[in-house]
Amino acid sequence: MAYTDVRQFMEALRKTGDIVHIKQEVDWDLEIGAIGRRACETESPAILFENIRDYPGHRIFAGMLGTFRRVAIALDLAPDAPIPDIYAEYARRIEKPIKPKVVENAPCQENVVLEKDVDLYELPTPYLHEGDGGRYIATWAFEVTKDPDSGIHNWGMYRFMIHNKHYIVGWPRVTSHLGMVLHEKYVPANKPMPMAVVIGADPACNTVSTVSYGVNVDEADYAGALNQEPVELVKCKTIDLLVPAKAEIIIEGEIQPDRVTPEGPFGEYPGFRTEGMRSGTLCKIKAITYRNSPVFTIIPLGVPPDDSSVVASMTAAVAMKRGLLRHNVPVTEVYAPPHGVTHLIIVGVKQGGKKVVDQVRDFFLTRRRIDVNKIIVVDEADPFNWGEVMHDFATKCHPLRGVDTTAIEYGANPLTPCYSAEERRKYSGGLDVFDATWPAESDRFNEIPVRNSFQVMYPEELKNKVIKNWKEYGFKD
Secondary structure, three states, X not given: OOOOOHHHHHHHHHHHOOEEEEOOOEOOEOHHHHHHHHXXXXXXXXXXXXXXXXXXXXXXXXXXXXXXXXXHHHOOOOOOOOHHHHHHHHHXXXXXXXXXXXXXXXXXXXXXXXXXXXXXXXXXXXXXXXXXXXOEEEOOEEEEEXXXXXXOEEEEOOOEEEEXXXXXXXXXXXXXXXXXHHHHHHOOOOOOEEEEXXXXXXXXXHHHOOOOOOOOOOHHHHHHHHHOOOOEEEEOOOOOOEEEOOOOEEEEEEXXXXXXXXXXXXXXXXXXXXXXXXXXXXXXXXXXXXXXXXXXXXXXXXXXXXXXXXXXXXXXXXXXXXXXXXXXXXXXXXXXXXXXXXXXXXXXXXXXXXXXXXHHHHHHHOOOOEOOXXXXXXXXXXXXXXXXXXXXXXXXXXXXXXEEEXXXXXXXXXXXXXXXXXXXXXXXXXXXXXXXXXXXXXXXXXXXOOOOOHHHHOOXXXXXXXXXXXXXXXXXX
8 A cells, every 4th residue: 555644654564563652751852863873773663752851742753764674564565575676666666657636735734833933943853963063853854946947846855954943954965956956046046945844754755855866857756656646745835835745744944045054063874974064055934834743754864774774775776777777788786785875886787897897887977976986896696685796796806907996076975984074075086896797708618717606506406406305404494
């Protein structure tokens, strides 16, 4: 079934035993973040905090999609579905986008607070990590903006923290979709940019907001694809934007084209806090709308796995595979291991060699944003099997000829911990491609060693007999 709001999904997690309800009082100041962070690192169930100090009647939901098990449940697959099957189902569904449906009345507007009465501190925003620059209201949330020329909406997941009761401040990178439209179209015209922060949307809406499907594409169409039915949208009360009608909380505002204010630092998704305070994008709040008894969704970002490293890795890997295939690169699969936080990816190809490895490299170097900085290309290993990948990397990647390094002058990921502070400020960095394939021109009989594995070293008849009798030998299936 499609989970069209977060409450339906929480009920599904309750039935499968994948959510913990914490009823004792917890502190919004670090305690919620600490509990959520440890739950991520131990791959524990999602959490619903039901008793928050200073915020009676409010609830916080953490870890919505923090494991592949919960991603499988969101896609209505078996909870223990293998990761390749989850990737495949996600990829299959987004092949058929479904246009959203605009409605007049929406649960997210059951309560409306207009600009003069807005107080952001009335929302139970937790202080997540010691050392953060403030209370981050947008972590497992996404922002809705619109291109003023095309009218196409964009959903993107960007961090924003509370500046004061009327303003939030964030750091959308200039290479992001929001940053590009803001600096190319709104700032030159000295016009405020309408923006809505969506908190507590359904799993599909959050999933599609983690990846770009294209500059002229509306992510709402892909949320419909994942849910296999149209997503319901409603027009905001004070700005000309459409937002998910069944979200829990909507914050309506305008990004100021001529004002900045300090933002950060923040413990980010690569698992490090890499920067101090910086100039942030300031947004003035015009209204807050919300459901009765709203559920505030968060992600205590940090060392993988968590919602970001699981979901964003999957959506990014599928997008990379689609892009490589469009450029006629003969890939079989692309896997972004959650612990690689999209800095490291594995690319499987039908046949290896320098030519195809160069094609993989060149595809990534033409992208507007180059978040990845290490690529391992394999031809025999299953990209989803980390043991096979590591074995091929260790034995087939030549230490001299098998490593291709390219400097990136602009477009690199400024949240990459190994980059220097200067490199992060300049969006500069590099890309390493590791060729763990056999050269295409190699003599298969005389130059390529034979792999000593069960699949390779034994005749089919014997392998089938061993597999058939495995349980009889006394092994578990």
